[in-house]
Amino acid sequence: MSSPPPPYRGEGPHALWHVSEDDSINRFEPHRSATASSDELLVWAVDTRHLPMYWFPRECPRATFWAGSGTSAVDRERFLFGASGRVHAIESAWLDRVRSARVVAYRLPAGPFERHPDIGAYWISRQPVEPLERVELGDLVAAHANAQIELRVVPNLWPLWERVTASTLEFGGIRLRSAEPRPPARTPVAAEPEAARTLDRLGVTHARSTDLGSGLAPQHEYGVARALKKRGDARNARARRRAPAHQRRRKRCCVARPDWESGQAPS
Numbered sequence: 247m248s249s250p251p252p253p254y255r256g257e258g259p260h261a262l263w264h265v266s267e268d269d270s271i272n273r274f275e276p277h278r279s280a281t282a283s284s285d286e287l288l289v290w291a292v293d294t295r296h297l298p299m300y301w302f303p304r305e306c307p308r309a310t311f312w313a314g315s316g317t318s319a320v321d322r323e324r325f326l327f328g329a330s331g332r333v334h335a336i337e338s339a340w341l342d343r344v345r346s347a348r349v350v351a352y353r354l355p356a357g358p359f360e361r362h363p364d365i366g367a368y369w370i371s372r373q374p375v376e377p378l379e380r381v382e383l384g385d386l387v388a389a390h391a392n393a394q395i396e397l398r399v400v401p402n403l404w405p406l407w408e409r410v411t412a413s414t415l416e417f418g419g420i421r422l423r424s425a426e427p428r429p430p431a432r433t434p435v436a437a438e439p440e441a442a443r444t445l446d447r448l449g450v451t452h453a454r455s456t457d458l459g460s461g462l463a464p465q466h467e468y469g470v471a472r473a474l475k476k477r478g479d480a481r482n483a484r485a486r487r488r489a490p491a492h493q494r495r496r497k498r499c500c501v502a503r504p505d506w507e508s509g510q511a512p513s
Contacts, residue, residue: 249314249416250295250366251332254393262291262354262369264377265300269350274375289371291354296367298334298395299420301386303347307425309335309407314416321413334390335398335406337426344386352377367418404428 264274276287292300299310312332313322322328336344355378358371383389390397400406403425410417 248366249312249316251299251310251312251416252330253295254298254332254395256393258294261294262356262359263294263297263300264289264291264352264354265297265349265383266352267304267347267349269348269380269382271352272376274352274354274371274377276372276374287372289354289358289373289375291359291369291371292367293369297351298332298390298393299367299418300351301334301349301383301389302336302420303340303343303349305421305424306336306340306344307403307419307421307423309403309410309417309419309422311335311410311415311417314414317414317416321415325410325413325415331394331396333396333398335400335403337403338399338401339426341399347386349383349386351381351383353379353381402426402429 264271274289276289278285278287279290299308302308310332311325313326313330322330326333354371354375358373358375359369360371362368362370387397398406403422407419407422
């Protein structure tokens with residue numbers, strides 16, 4: 247049994263809701279949902295605890311996740327930064343639409359509904375339902391902030407979603423078919439032969455990186471430079487030991503540090 251999301255600030259009492267961008271609904275008729283796994287005609291609702299998962303335009307893809315009883319401390323720190331709250335992630339292409347959307351929540355009578363047997367967040371009715379109340383949700387970004395639910399914006403949902411679903415977090419994905427296409431798979435790039443031979447001579451382990459055309463990750467390029475410098479220093483030391491005493495004094499020089507090291511911005 248999965249753990250429900252944690253309570254949010256201003257949650258209110260348990261109730262059943264249907265969220266829509268249509269503010270003129272007077273009666274909900276049973277129908278077959280386009281994403282349902284069966285052909286049964288139903289009216290769908292969510293409870294108050296899960297209501298924030300619908301503080302979005304209908305077609306907005308979102309990944310929601312939170313810590314459950316089985317979530318590891320490592321995953322709490324990795325995805326939630328050690329907090330116990332919940333996260334709603336959307337793609338940056340949808341942010342303006344979320345900001346400008348006008349969404350209403352219809353409160354429905356509990357009597358005709360029963361909990362969905364497979365999905366704990368949902369409730370279903372097999373008969374028509376008339377709403378008891380219509381609530382304007384207002385600014386959806388502000389609603390998240392007021393509820394202390396993190397609204398995380400990412401360029402593409404799939405990398406985050408794949409990591410979340412492979413973790414010990416609880417999660418739910420909605421309208422993911424509307425998300426941006428999955429980014430292409432990253433394939434390792436072999437080190438350039440000359441670079442690889444240099445690494446072999448210096449005893450530096452080869453790095454594989456898809457971010458650099460040379461095949462060397464930045465930290466390993468830095469490692470090569472340090473190894474080369476170390477080898478050059480060793481050669482100079484041997485040469486100084488072989489030189490006459492009056493020639494062993496090292497010349498002093500001043501070298502300006504590059505901007506990234508000194509902290510000064512380039513002019």
